[in-house]
Amino acid sequence: EAEVAQSPRYKITEKSQAVAFWCDPISGHATLYWYRQILGQGPELLVQFQDESVVDDSQLPKDRFSAERLKGVDSTLKIQPAELGDSAMYLCASSLGTGESDTQYFGPGTRLTVL
Amino acid sequence: GQNIDQPTEMTATEGAIVQINCTYQTSGFNGLFWYQQHAGEAPTFLSYNVLDGLEEKGRFSSFLSRSKGYSYLLLKELQMKDSASYLCAVKDSNYQLIWGAGTKLIIKP
Numbered sequence: 001e002a003e004v005a006q007s008p009r010y011k012i013t014e015k016s017q018a019v020a021f022w023c024d025p026i027s028g029h030a031t032l033y034w035y036r037q038i039l040g041q042g043p044e045l046l047v048q049f050q051d052e053s054v055v056d057d058s059q060l061p062k063d064r065f066s067a068e069r070l071k072g073v074d075s076t077l078k079i080q081p082a083e084l085g086d087s088a089m090y091l092c093a094s095s096l097g098t099g100e101s102d103t104q105y106f107g108p109g110t111r112l113t114v115l
Numbered sequence: 116g117q118n119i120d121q122p123t124e125m126t127a128t129e130g131a132i133v134q135i136n137c138t139y140q141t142s143g144f145n146g147l148f149w150y151q152q153h154a155g156e157a158p159t160f161l162s163y164n165v166l167d168g169l170e171e172k173g174r175f176s177s178f179l180s181r182s183k184g185y186s187y188l189l190l191k192e193l194q195m196k197d198s199a200s201y202l203c204a205v206k207d208s209n210y211q212l213i214w215g216a217g218t219k220l221i222i223k224p
Contacts (some may be wrong), residue, residue, distance in 0.1 A: 009132055030116065040216065040217075041216050041217075042119075042202055042204070042214030042215055042216050043158070043202075043214050044214075045211070045212070046125050055212070058196060089157075091157055091158075098210045099210070100145045100146050100165060101146060101163060101165065101212070103148065103160050104148075104160075104212065105160060106157035106158050106159070107157060108156065109156070109157045111155070
């Protein structure tokens, strides 16, 4: 069964350092999402790609976060510099498209701890 | 604003039946999704409803009433492995998923 791949699974860093997360969506999925999830809350959308184009990054803190999907396949999310409040689970999801029944499938996530 | 309400936590007994409710107020409606999320793991897709009525999938069923802005997830023959959070999410008029905070389900022997 096809799965969304993410790495690393866990990341511990000190504040002011740079961190990067990688995601490889299910083959053939045109839409890719990066979410942040804090314990006890639902996922918060950071950025959405359709192929290589950003569709929605309205909730992405652009002063420190950046995301790219250069060839419309895998994607990287970067934080520079990391702050204590960035500690969370970072989830990547993909879907065939954005239609009514298109389901988002999630990767295992990256647990980020900022010290 | 857009809002999805779910109970924060529920407790049920192994072998029993539990119903997790979700009410929503969104700008438009293009389907409702239920996901299961075990502690420390990513959400996994459970069910999708776009028309009124009940969708059954094994021990899990999901119901939707669009006129009432209401859905529930029904879990039968509860097993210890069903202990998890259950997330309700609605696709709005822009086809964006609006997420609830999730319901933590605790199963007791």
